[in-house]
Amino acid sequence: AQSVTQLGSHVSVSEGALVLLRCNYxxxxxxxxxxxxxxxxxxxxxxxKYTSAATLVKGINGFEAEFKKSETSFHLxxxxxxxxxxAEYFCxxxxxxxxxxxxxxxxxxxxxx
Amino acid sequence: xxxxxxxPSNKVTxxxxxxxxxxxxxxxxxxxxxxxxxxxxxxxxxxxxQGNSAPDKSGLPSDRFSAERTGGSVSTLTIQRTQQEDSAxxxxxxxxxxxxxxxxxxxxxxxxxxxxx
Numbered sequence: 569a570q571s572v573t574q575l576g577s578h579v580s581v582s583e584g585a586l587v588l589l590r591c592n593y594x595x596x597x598x599x600x601x602x603x604x605x606x607x608x609x610x611x612x613x614x615x616x617k618y619t620s621a622a623t624l625v626k627g628i629n630g631f632e633a634e635f636k637k638s639e640t641s642f643h644l645x646x647x648x649x650x651x652x653x654x655a656e657y658f659c660x661x662x663x664x665x666x667x668x669x670x671x672x673x674x675x676x677x678x679x680x681x
Numbered sequence: 682x683x684x685x686x687x688x689p690s691n692k693v694t695x696x697x698x699x700x701x702x703x704x705x706x707x708x709x710x711x712x713x714x715x716x717x718x719x720x721x722x723x724x725x726x727x728x729x730x731q732g733n734s735a736p737d738k739s740g741l742p743s744d745r746f747s748a749e750r751t752g753g754s755v756s757t758l759t760i761q762r763t764q765q766e767d768s769a770x771x772x773x774x775x776x777x778x779x780x781x782x783x784x785x786x787x788x789x790x791x792x793x794x795x796x797x798x
Contacts, residue, residue: 673723
């Protein structure tokens with residue numbers, strides 16, 4: 569079975585600071601990994617995905633994530649936070665070749681001026 | 682359509698009543714998913730349809746929940762004898778079929794917010 573664990577239900581950063589949102593996965597087969605973002609009062613949208621190509625994946629709005637098999641992690645980072653990054657971020661896993669996505673519980677990113 | 686359409690956007694019902702939530706996926710997307718989003722619970726998988734295959738119902742929380750997908754397109758999620766703990770946002774998503782480069786990339790609807798009094 570596949571699962572993801574997101575450490576920290578809330579993360580607070582100052583504008584301009586590094587953003588680090590943690591995600592660890594569990595999968596019995598090679599995984600596909602995803603980050604989705606939900607802005608206030610909006611639906612979820614794909615931020616980036618890992619599907620066994622390059623381990624460092626770049627997404628929209630300056631975000632990137634690195635797949636580390638040895639650590640079973642797929643942490644999301646952004647060098648410099650912007651106020652518009654305030655949102656809820658969800659990590660998700662799917663077994664490679666299949667489509668059922670299992671989501672984590674989400675991390676709410678708060679950005680202060 | 683251009684996006685995933687869900688209706689109603691908001692539904693308030695009394696405990697014990699049945700409700701139906703509708704999802705119209707993106708045209709051409711063969712996979713359709715239902716998730717439930719509750720405060721502090723993340724996105725809880727409910728059910729997954731892929732083409733003509735038998736649906737994966739492993740996430741349905743009880744036999745009060747059921748879903749169908751007619752003609753490989755529109756889906757209806759039905760909750761019978763609603764309980765207060767059913768209050769949540771029900772999200773529908775669709776994606777391309779397996780083997781497609783867009784597989785696993787879900788496009789979500791805006792959700793149906795259900796409140797059970």
